[in-house]
Amino acid sequence: MLAFSDGVIAILITILVLELRPPEGDHLADILDERSKLLAYVLSFVMVGIYWNNHHHLFQIVETVDGRTMWANMHLLFWLSLMPLGTAWLGEQGVETGPVAAYAIVLLGCAFAFTLLTLSLLAIHETGSQLEQAIGDDRKGKVSLACYAAALALSPFVPWLSIALFVVVAIIWFLPDRRVERVVEQA
Amino acid sequence: MLAFSDGVIAILITILVLELRPPEGDHLADILDERSKLLAYVLSFVMVGIYWNNHHHLFQIVETVDGRTMWANMHLLFWLSLMPLGTAWLGEQGVETGPVAAYAIVLLGCAFAFTLLTLSLLAIHETGSQLEQAIGDDRKGKVSLACYAAALALSPFVPWLSIALFVVVAIIWFLPDRRVERVVEQA
């Protein structure tokens, strides 16, 4: 399951790059015509990279999976698979209400699906398992959900602030989940 | 072989998403212009996800493969690889005879190929093997084939009913194959 998810995420990262098209001209400055697409790409690359990293860390300490977990994982991949669409819209139209709200919805879906996945994993792990210790109260997950919801609510008024919230979440998650790493090291 | 098939299926899922293009406008409602493509994508994502899930469960209890199995597997991948084409046509033209019939033919091909694959696997496993117990009389497989055939027959008259039949099959298969899971748990 890890290999399959890794495969899907690897492909999504590279589908994101398909949106980037070379400019018409042949001067280096012409690449700046594509700057909004490039920035949207960088944001999405980081976001998908964070999910890959957390997903990978999570499954390092998972002891068992069941049918429900597999569908929870597919559900997460579904939302992640909408990232290229959200990125393309954002890259083409820039920071406007529609694409920013759509991007926030996709990220909300991803965060919600990741929470469901961790819950479905917790349900089949014993109390006191490494997994339970690593997830803890999942503060980062809750903050992310709140930020995405706020970004969605703000998108009709100040879409730039929504983008700032996405960047805030990226910074929060940027480091790998040290909780998991700590538990793994102790083991 | 499992890794290769996982790879192909992962890529197919993400090729499906390539069909989704951002709308022209920059209002959130503009995404509704793409609703038939989005719905076709969701249907195909679930269908391919079901095949991945069943394929994965199946190969967990396979004990041996031979040359015939490898080609039966390639044959299944061939039909699955036509899913993006069927999805694109359905998404562009909507629920009309042509695309619905084509979609039914692709699904029929997938279901038929999956049946051939299980038969080729049964032929090289002993009576009473886990695999034989897990496949049993393959009732779900037969119902699916019947539904797809009915959907194809109905497509020139009431294509919406064909779509309903696809959804019925999806619901039937949605849960992972509990038979296999049960056998795996007993082992």
Next chain:
Amino acid sequence: MLAFSDGVIAILITILVLELRPPEGDHLADILDERSKLLAYVLSFVMVGIYWNNHHHLFQIVETVDGRTMWANMHLLFWLSLMPLGTAWLGEQGVETGPVAAYAIVLLGCAFAFTLLTLSLLAIHETGSQLEQAIGDDRKGKVSLACYAAALALSPFVPWLSIALFVVVAIIWFLPDRRVERVVEQA
């Protein structure tokens, strides 16, 4: 290396499918407008499938690799990676001299690269190794090279005959390499 090659080949197979676009109309018969692309796709799917199969069988009995093998493998992947281009040209222009000759050149490159790969592997395996027995005098490989060369030579005069030669080679290779299978079974 096997995983990497499997990944590249899996992606190539699915890139081939990207060429297939849904027809304009919404009648089932409209799909026939795409028949030359569909046929080119089927041919290339089988060809790439054969390479995957043989490559996979070959590496099951490989005992060691070195730097030269890795580059011989990259060289094979290079030629295989040109298959989507050859297929697209053949699918768009039909059975004409240009695309048929280009397709023959790509297949010649693949066959030549596969021969180089087996030679680089033989060079680092001992006399009497499973690999040496399995490859033997490589009659199939030599016949394929001769057929592709003949197809290239015939393409300016009777391109349909070149296509027939491709199909002949496909039939020759269609079954997995029984020699390798026999050796693996004995081991």
Next chain:
Amino acid sequence: MLAFSDGVIAILITILVLELRPPEGDHLADILDERSKLLAYVLSFVMVGIYWNNHHHLFQIVETVDGRTMWANMHLLFWLSLMPLGTAWLGEQGVETGPVAAYAIVLLGCAFAFTLLTLSLLAIHETGSQLEQAIGDDRKGKVSLACYAAALALSPFVPWLSIALFVVVAIIWFLPDRRVERVVEQA
């Protein structure tokens, strides 16, 4: 992590091939209309192949990874993921200042990211480890960085010379990293 990186690199290689489109005509000579795209493809295929090769060799002797390594690896994948964009621009506009400078920047980013990755790995390996011996003074890495910087500086004046420098770096790296191979053989 190796599997994930292999996956991303495999996909990048095949995304490169997506840029190659069949020519309009049906004569074999018509493919020459695409020669600048074909040459850009060959160059990038070799470059990405070299990174795959070195990355693969490197991780064969890595004993441990941490969070920092994972992000250093993502950073390398980010720069590699810009290769298709650079290749497309080079293939479309030919050897002009803009695309050549952009290509040099992408290669500089890749080389810099690879250096960071080796440094982050060295930081968590003991003195005298296989990894340390294999990397040594990283002369090839330093020469590559210097060549890319020179290629960038030369691009506004003699872009063909920049291309020549890329080819020089390719030749330097073409053989797999014998230092690593030697250490692996000794182990």
